[in-house]
Amino acid sequence: xxxTAPLAFRSVTRVLSCIQPTGSVHLGNYLGxxxxxxxxxxxxxxxHGIVDLHALTTATEPGLVGAATVExxxxxxxxxxxxxxxxxxVQSHVPEHAQLGxxxxxxxxxGELSRMTQFKDKSARRESEFVSAGLFTYPALQAADILLYDxxxxxxxDDQRQHIEITRDIALRFNNRFGDTFVVPEAVTPAVGARVMxxxxxxxxxxxxxxxxxxxxxxxxxxxxxxxxFKRAVTDSDSEVRYDVTSKPGVSNLLDILAAATGGSASxxxxxxxxxGPLKADTADAVIALLDPIQTRYRELMADRAELERLxxxxxxxxxxxxxxxxxxAYTAIGLLxx
Numbered sequence: 001x002x003x004t005a006p007l008a009f010r011s012v013t014r015v016l017s018c019i020q021p022t023g024s025v026h027l028g029n030y031l032g033x034x035x036x037x038x039x040x041x042x043x044x045x046x047x048h049g050i051v052d053l054h055a056l057t058t059a060t061e062p063g064l065v066g067a068a069t070v071e072x073x074x075x076x077x078x079x080x081x082x083x084x085x086x087x088x089x090v091q092s093h094v095p096e097h098a099q100l101g102x103x104x105x106x107x108x109x110x111g112e113l114s115r116m117t118q119f120k121d122k123s124a125r126r127e128s129e130f131v132s133a134g135l136f137t138y139p140a141l142q143a144a145d146i147l148l149y150d151x152x153x154x155x156x157x158d159d160q161r162q163h164i165e166i167t168r169d170i171a172l173r174f175n176n177r178f179g180d181t182f183v184v185p186e187a188v189t190p191a192v193g194a195r196v197m198x199x200x201x202x203x204x205x206x207x208x209x210x211x212x213x214x215x216x217x218x219x220x221x222x223x224x225x226x227x228x229x230f231k232r233a234v235t236d237s238d239s240e241v242r243y244d245v246t247s248k249p250g251v252s253n254l255l256d257i258l259a260a261a262t263g264g265s266a267s268x269x270x271x272x273x274x275x276x277g278p279l280k281a282d283t284a285d286a287v288i289a290l291l292d293p294i295q296t297r298y299r300e301l302m303a304d305r306a307e308l309e310r311l312x313x314x315x316x317x318x319x320x321x322x323x324x325x326x327x328x329x330a331y332t333a334i335g336l337l338x339x
Contacts (some may be wrong), residue, residue, distance in 0.1 A: 022068065197249065
């Protein structure tokens with residue numbers, strides 16, 4: 001295959017999903033998205049990147065990003081991602097990301113970057129603080145993340161669709177200028193996971209960015225902390241247990257979590273309860289049981305850093321095999337002088 005020849009047909013769809021090592025993984029992340037990463041790893045050729053370079057747009061202290069990256073990697077292996085099946089890698093371990101990122105910056109226009117909604121929103125919120133230029137050029141590096149792996153599909157929520165559109169625009173522009181080089185990815189709607197809302201504010205999604213973590217259950221919370229958080233979960237003034245998201249959001253949230261943790265039906269589970277106390281206790285117990293093997297495996301990996309580092313080297317090696325070929329194809333298509 002020449003550098004500008006159409007890419008070879010691949011019988012298995014390749015999917016890329018990335019996650020930033022910022023903050024602790026919580027129950028909403030797991031039940032809403034990560035559990036589907038585990039379920040889908042045998043159906044397609046999946047690449048999961050821990051995008052630590054993106055986290056530098058907000059990093060202010062030394063060591064934080066590295067420590068969070070190690071913890072997140074251990075979590076991804078602990079939830080059931082198989083390193084023999086899924087390619088799990090750290091972005092900074094694959095230098096081709098930064099190298100292709102510069103090519104992408106030279107392929108996207110200032111105007112296109114200026115129109116990105118996330119940059120406008122995030123820079124406006126930080127207008128009295130330091131605003132990194134990386135926040136502005138973020139979509140170029142993200143385009144490199146995607147295009148390096150010839151990804152056919154990128155599962156994204158509505159808030160990320162604009163990033164996939166600009167990636168498609170960059171890929172098409174490059175291909176038109178230099179020949180057929182990059183696979184043009186499609187944004188796909190990820191499988192719907194469990195709906196997990198904040199235990200203290202059931203009108204909002206469970207999030208690590210709230211003012212308090214009282215309503216957010218983290219995957220590494222102790223059984224005592226999990227029990228306390230569910231015990232204090234907001235319900236409503238009456239005592240009827242029924243699944244009604246509109247009029248009883250707090251109770252419905254507990255039922256949704258219990259259903260996701262046990263494999264049951266929220267509506268059917270509601271029929272088993274006449275009081276909130278037992279519902280809260282059972283939901284806490286179900287979550288504790290769900291997270292116990294994850295926490296056990298996490299502790300094993302964190303106690304055996306050599307094994308964790310080995311797994312990450314395996315992922316980086318596999319990722320680089322694909323990424324380096326793509327970068328070489330791009331450099332050759334441009335006509336850069338070979339080394």
